[in-house]
Amino acid sequence: MKLTFTKMQGIGNDFIVIDGYSSPVNLDAATICRLADRHFGVGFDQLLLVEKPTVEGVDFRYRIFNADGGEVEQCGNGARCFVRFVHDKALTNQREIRVETARGVIFPKLEDNGLVTVNMGEPRFQPAEVPFVADQDELVYPLQVANQTLEISTVSMGNPHAVTLVSDVDTAPVENLGPLIEHHVRFPQRVNAGFMQVVDAHHIRLRVYERGSGETLACGTGACAAVVSGIRRGLLQSPVKVTTRGGELTIAWDGAQQPVWMTGPAETVFEGSIEI
Numbered sequence: 175m176k177l178t179f180t181k182m183q184g185i186g187n188d189f190i191v192i193d194g195y196s197s198p199v200n201l202d203a204a205t206i207c208r209l210a211d212r213h214f215g216v217g218f219d220q221l222l223l224v225e226k227p228t229v230e231g232v233d234f235r236y237r238i239f240n241a242d243g244g245e246v247e248q249c250g251n252g253a254r255c256f257v258r259f260v261h262d263k264a265l266t267n268q269r270e271i272r273v274e275t276a277r278g279v280i281f282p283k284l285e286d287n288g289l290v291t292v293n294m295g296e297p298r299f300q301p302a303e304v305p306f307v308a309d310q311d312e313l314v315y316p317l318q319v320a321n322q323t324l325e326i327s328t329v330s331m332g333n334p335h336a337v338t339l340v341s342d343v344d345t346a347p348v349e350n351l352g353p354l355i356e357h358h359v360r361f362p363q364r365v366n367a368g369f370m371q372v373v374d375a376h377h378i379r380l381r382v383y384e385r386g387s388g389e390t391l392a393c394g395t396g397a398c399a400a401v402v403s404g405i406r407r408g409l410l411q412s413p414v415k416v417t418t419r420g421g422e423l424t425i426a427w428d429g430a431q432q433p434v435w436m437t438g439p440a441e442t443v444f445e446g447s448i449e450i
């Protein structure tokens with residue numbers, strides 16, 4: 175069977191996006207892993223599958239699969255690429271879209287300047303909601319990793335995040351500690367491990383070792399999680415510019431019980447097809 179796809183990227187976090195809206199597409203985890211391989215497949219951090227919604231009152235459903243084939247709840251850069259995809263494919267002409275994800279409905283909007291703003295919903299901090307093994311919500315938790323104690327903040331943006339403050343992201347031990355944090359026993363569903371450098375109250379630099387994909391050039395939900403944890407700790411003030419290895423996002427959050435807003439670009443790289 176021939177699978178047609180659109181290769182996209184949001185500040186260097188790359189995707190293949192598949193139209194399962196016009197006709198259903200089923201992919202198993204082994205096929206997704208094969209497609210994700212950067213040498214033997216197409217190569218991507220995540221695969222996005224656009225489908226008809228399963229609940230009333232929304233326009234689309236979109237599903238997110240990591241490069242390891244696992245289906246996950248949320249993806250910030252993917253949400254922006256999803257919006258550009260449904261416009262470019264003329265699946266809608268609405269600029270404000272309601273889209274069902276595995277963790278609720280999110281509300282992306284295609285701006286007049288071509289950027290996409292997404293209401294990513296409220297961050298969650300209760301350990302059980304992350305999920306993270308701890309007795310109560312704390313701003314910072316000690317985490318024992320490889321004979322050292324890290325100080326992490328945990329946040330759910332629909333998907334789980336751990337954020338560690340570092341003095342310089344360029345020298346942060348992302349490749350060494352990232353996988354150990356991802357698989358730490360206190361994160362029963364694994365975790366995305368962010369390393370945040372505060373430049374000033376309105377600017378951070380960020381690297382993220384993503385659950386199921388390894389370090390990516392950018393992680394949208396990771397940017398939301400880092401900014402939210404920095405604001406909660408009194409280190410940052412909204413809005414915050416987030417510089418990643420692949421580009422920049424703007425994240426805004428007005429505090430408890432308010433949604434997180436993410437603004438950034440989304441671009442098509444090429445259209446392709448592959449025998450699966």
Ligand SMILES: N[C@@H](CCC[C@H](N)C(=O)O)C(=O)O
Binds near residue numbers: 247250366386
């Ligand atoms: N790159 C994404 C996040 C994708 C999912 C993540 N790896 C997870 O397993 O939760 C983003 O831009 O948010």
